[in-house]
Amino acid sequence: MKHLSIEDIEIYLADGKNAHKNIIRHIQHCDVCKKAVDEQLSVHLFLKKIKPMHASNNLFEKTAARLQKQPEAFFIDSLFVPAFVLLVILALFFFIKTPKKINPLPIDRQINIETGYSQKNNSYEKITYYINTFSKSFYYMGKRYSNEMIISALVILIFFFYSALDNYVKRKLL
Amino acid sequence: MMNNENDIIKCLQNGDTDALRHLMELHQDYVFTIAYRIVKNREKAEEVTQDVFVKVYRNINAYQGRGKFRTWLYTIVYRTALNALNKKYPGKNENFEEINPCSPINMDSQAHVFTVNNNFDTSRILWQAIDKLPMMQGLAISLFYLNQFNIDEISEILKIPANTVKTHLHRGRKNLKYILLTKYSEEELI
Numbered sequence: 001m002k003h004l005s006i007e008d009i010e011i012y013l014a015d016g017k018n019a020h021k022n023i024i025r026h027i028q029h030c031d032v033c034k035k036a037v038d039e040q041l042s043v044h045l046f047l048k049k050i051k052p053m054h055a056s057n058n059l060f061e062k063t064a065a066r067l068q069k070q071p072e073a074f075f076i077d078s079l080f081v082p083a084f085v086l087l088v089i090l091a092l093f094f095f096i097k098t099p100k101k102i103n104p105l106p107i108d109r110q111i112n113i114e115t116g117y118s119q120k121n122n123s124y125e126k127i128t129y130y131i132n133t134f135s136k137s138f139y140y141m142g143k144r145y146s147n148e149m150i151i152s153a154l155v156i157l158i159f160f161f162y163s164a165l166d167n168y169v170k171r172k173l174l
Numbered sequence: 175m176m177n178n179e180n181d182i183i184k185c186l187q188n189g190d191t192d193a194l195r196h197l198m199e200l201h202q203d204y205v206f207t208i209a210y211r212i213v214k215n216r217e218k219a220e221e222v223t224q225d226v227f228v229k230v231y232r233n234i235n236a237y238q239g240r241g242k243f244r245t246w247l248y249t250i251v252y253r254t255a256l257n258a259l260n261k262k263y264p265g266k267n268e269n270f271e272e273i274n275p276c277s278p279i280n281m282d283s284q285a286h287v288f289t290v291n292n293n294f295d296t297s298r299i300l301w302q303a304i305d306k307l308p309m310m311q312g313l314a315i316s317l318f319y320l321n322q323f324n325i326d327e328i329s330e331i332l333k334i335p336a337n338t339v340k341t342h343l344h345r346g347r348k349n350l351k352y353i354l355l356t357k358y359s360e361e362e363l364i
Contacts, residue, residue, distance in 0.1 A: 006337075006340055006341055006344045007337060007340050009344065010325070010340040010343060010344060014324070014325070039348065039351065040344065040347050040348070042351070043347040043348075043350050043351045043354070044347060046296075046300070046354075047300065047315065047319040047347070047350075048319060049296045049297070049300070050296075050297055050300050050301075050316075050319050050320050051296075051297040051320075052203040052204045052206070052207040052320055053203065053206060053207040053210060053297075053301060054203055054206075055202050055203055055205075055206035055219075055220060055223060056220060059198060059202050059206075059220065059223060059224065060194070060195050060198045060199075060202075062220075062224055063194070063198065063223075063224045063227045063228060064191065064194070066224055066228055067191070067228055067231060
């Protein structure tokens, strides 16, 4: 006769009277399986009385303190945001191309060489004019103060990576 | 007042720290008990418990309602406690060992860990005995009887097959019986 497996015994212990009737019938008629079930049953019933262990009463306060200590998010760190903004501004000094030519006159007074008529007050032309002027100013400033710019950029980069590393280490330790 | 666990979760997802207090009132002793089963040290178990609730608070939006919240919570407990021990997943290589009924067992060695409570003697006896079990057997028994998870939920938490969970429960009860009967008679236990 095939005896009950561990799985069948576990099903019987978990479901009790609602277990499959074949399992219940087998236990009633097989002494070996009945003994195996009884061996488990007494401990099973005793284990139902188990209660949890008791943690400290001030666990919430400790957890709340830990939540406040831990850095909220990487990008909120106070040094990172201004360092990043300054880095972007510095990048503008070095990477914007110089305009090839700058018209000395305001755009509405410029004269088209081919037609001889002044150019219309075109908003697209205005935008390109101001972008050109703006980028040229940055270019010449960058050229003039290049050493100072490079040193500032390096200092800001160092601050940026230091704060990122500090943040990372704090997160790992906590 | 938040009594419903779903209400607590919704408040947590809105960043309400008061909801965390309610959540801890509901679960902290159970989480602590499971953490203690793994790390076997009271101070470490409390640190793990704090870590768990910090993780739950920060990642509550990752719980999208698929499956029970408790299953998700105890998966975090299990992994956090294992990290505290610098272990990966011990269940794969652990033997289904049986306790030698003849080996001497000091049942009172960890009495100082348990706080005195009304009608706590039965639990105290059980926890002292469960301490002697291999970790996975103790965990399976704790999750099944204390937290009242079913086999499939325990399988999901511990990342082991359901039949392995049944085997751990089966062997764990058998070993517990040996341990308990070295000190108590069967009549005293029932």
